[in-house]
Amino acid sequence: MTKYNQLKVVHVRHYKANYVSLTLSYDNQMEIPMPGQFFMLKPHNTLLGRPISVHNFFRILKKGYIEFLFKIVGKGTKNLSELKRGDYVSLWGPIGNSFPTFENKKTAILVAGGRGIAPLFFLATKLFEKRYEIHFFYGVKKSEELIHILRLRNMSNKLFISTEDGKRGKKGLITDLFKSAINTYTSSLKDNLLFHDQGNNAVCYVCGPDIMMEKVCEVSLSHKIKTYISLESHIACGSGVCLGCTVESTGGQLFHVCKEGPVFDAEEIYCK
Amino acid sequence: MNELKVDISTLRLKNPIMSASGTFGFGYEFMEYYDTSVLGAIVCKGISKEPRRGNYGNRIAEIDGGIINSIGLENPGISEFLEKILPMIKTINTAYIVNILGSDLDEYLYLAEKLSELPRVDAIEVNISCPNVKAGGLSFGKDINLIKDLTRRLRDIFPKPIIIKVSPDLPYIEIAKICRNEGIDAITCINTIQSLLIDVEKKTFFFNNLYGGLSGPAIKPIALRVVYQVAKEVGIPVIGCGGIMSYKDAVEFFMAGATAVQIGTANFTNPLSAYEILKDLMSYLEKNKIHSVSELRIW
Numbered sequence: 001m002t003k004y005n006q007l008k009v010v011h012v013r014h015y016k017a018n019y020v021s022l023t024l025s026y027d028n029q030m031e032i033p034m035p036g037q038f039f040m041l042k043p044h045n046t047l048l049g050r051p052i053s054v055h056n057f058f059r060i061l062k063k064g065y066i067e068f069l070f071k072i073v074g075k076g077t078k079n080l081s082e083l084k085r086g087d088y089v090s091l092w093g094p095i096g097n098s099f100p101t102f103e104n105k106k107t108a109i110l111v112a113g114g115r116g117i118a119p120l121f122f123l124a125t126k127l128f129e130k131r132y133e134i135h136f137f138y139g140v141k142k143s144e145e146l147i148h149i150l151r152l153r154n155m156s157n158k159l160f161i162s163t164e165d166g167k168r169g170k171k172g173l174i175t176d177l178f179k180s181a182i183n184t185y186t187s188s189l190k191d192n193l194l195f196h197d198q199g200n201n202a203v204c205y206v207c208g209p210d211i212m213m214e215k216v217c218e219v220s221l222s223h224k225i226k227t228y229i230s231l232e233s234h235i236a237c238g239s240g241v242c243l244g245c246t247v248e249s250t251g252g253q254l255f256h257v258c259k260e261g262p263v264f265d266a267e268e269i270y271c272k
Numbered sequence: 273m274n275e276l277k278v279d280i281s282t283l284r285l286k287n288p289i290m291s292a293s294g295t296f297g298f299g300y301e302f303m304e305y306y307d308t309s310v311l312g313a314i315v316c317k318g319i320s321k322e323p324r325r326g327n328y329g330n331r332i333a334e335i336d337g338g339i340i341n342s343i344g345l346e347n348p349g350i351s352e353f354l355e356k357i358l359p360m361i362k363t364i365n366t367a368y369i370v371n372i373l374g375s376d377l378d379e380y381l382y383l384a385e386k387l388s389e390l391p392r393v394d395a396i397e398v399n400i401s402c403p404n405v406k407a408g409g410l411s412f413g414k415d416i417n418l419i420k421d422l423t424r425r426l427r428d429i430f431p432k433p434i435i436i437k438v439s440p441d442l443p444y445i446e447i448a449k450i451c452r453n454e455g456i457d458a459i460t461c462i463n464t465i466q467s468l469l470i471d472v473e474k475k476t477f478f479f480n481n482l483y484g485g486l487s488g489p490a491i492k493p494i495a496l497r498v499v500y501q502v503a504k505e506v507g508i509p510v511i512g513c514g515g516i517m518s519y520k521d522a523v524e525f526f527m528a529g530a531t532a533v534q535i536g537t538a539n540f541t542n543p544l545s546a547y548e549i550l551k552d553l554m555s556y557l558e559k560n561k562i563h564s565v566s567e568l569r570i571w
Binding site for chain 1: 294295296297301302304305317325326328330331332333334337338339341343346488489537539540541542543544
């Protein structure tokens with residue numbers, strides 16, 4: 001198994017709102033990535049790599065391809081966005097754990113905020129293959145940030161969209177849409193799949209800004225839905241040695257995102 | 273065939289490339305990338321008597337030419353190190369140097385004594401220069417009388433090589449002289465340099481603990497200065513460390529007078545760095561028909 005590699009860029013796509021997708025030709029010697037895992041991608045103009053979650057992994061005629069989706073937020077991601085087809089990018093991974101899936105749970109609630117779509121889209125493709133019933137909540141600030149709406153609609157039993165500018169979907173925050181949708185489910189649809197057995201049938205996956213995740217988890221946990229979140233942090237090494245990528249649970253416990261995460265049981269992080 | 277072996281007093285290293293403490297875990301973490309036994313020595317993450325949880329809040333930031341960390345010496349403590357970690361490094365077939373740190377004299381002595389009888393531990397590196405903790409660290413290293421006491425008593429307790437790690441924030445020449453007189457075997461120059469980072473947007477200091485330690489290419493010229501001064505003026509073996517990102521940087525340190533070098537921040541920029549620097553250094557020596565890195569010294 002090779003963990004460090006230089007992979008060839010086969011496709012670069014620039015979306016609106018500074019989102020970029022980078023598709024690389026994968027090396028069979030490398031471990032197959034799972035949803036939630038990330039790689040360190042090394043820009044040419046920075047010292048450290050940038051942690052970027054896997055957005056998709058697919059095969060065409062047995063050849064593997066990996067796709068990363070990121071937003072340009074600084075000089076590292078800007079540099080990565082300037083890669084062209086045929087260029088090589090140094091990277092190491094896959095790093096960290098992945099979103100767990102369950103044999104006995106077949107209803108998945110996915111809640112993505114902004115660039116949180118990157119790992120959750122990948123997760124949705126896997127859950128779709130496993131024939132989960134998918135309820136996808138996707139919120140962004142500006143409507144032009146929305147990505148993959150058609151594919152999400154195809155995979156999901158229900159797709160909920162919110163935009164803060166109100167140009168598409170429901171105007172407002174995804175946390176509010178999520179809260180009202182869950183409450184409606186619980187109050188009106190007694191026989192809804194989601195809440196058989198007090199939500200034991202459903203699992204919730206959340207990725208987005210900290211405050212959004214905390215609010216979503218408050219709702220999902222209050223309905224006793226098993227919830228997993230994917231956390232972001234400043235990551236220097238991605239190898240578990242710099243100890244720089246700590247996050248703190250509400251109870252004061254420290255976790256290292258690249259070793260114990262990036263996916264955490266929401267109860268570990270938000271319980272006092 | 274060139275001779276890569278170097279001696280740190282009684283400790284013979286198969287080559288002069290080591291990992292720097294705090295950038296390489298305990299040595300097995302990088303086994304996913306390459307067999308770390310190829311390195312001349314592994315210097316592990318600093319160990320204290322009790323476990324330390326490290327600092328809250330932001331811990332690491334990249335700046336132009338370097339990184340600043342304020343990890344705060346997070347480590348599992350000596351008991352867990354002895355029980356759980358030491359068995360895991362048995363398969364690493366190279367010299368193993370344990371970095372130790374304390375809040376006071378007794379803690380350093382306690383750690384040295386615990387490690388003194390272990391066959392797997394080839395040497396200790398004593399951190400008296402951590403810039404981002406409140407107790408111990410730099411404040412300890414600045415007390416010359418304390419350093420005199422520490423080095424003398426460590427020498428009594430620990431029979432294998434003792435290395436003291438200094439930073440330019442300390443009176444390093446004076447410390448190196450004390451070390452030489454007390455029979456300390458080598459000095460690691462340099463630890464990270466105490467730094468301050470400000471978050472302009474939030475109008476706050478970036479680190480909860482205020483200060484961080486700067487490492488990476490930005491500190492290389494300073495590290496070279498300290499290596500040169502300590503090696504030349506004090507005449508004690510020096511392990512060079514600070515911003516070595518390529519074999520050329522390593523060669524500069526040997527030219528300045530280092531006996532061996534440590535690779536730190538480069539391990540973060542590319543996990544294969546230490547291995548690649550070793551390989552490239554070998555080719556360089558071969559190509560230039562240099563038989564030993566000691567021949568590189570330019571004074």
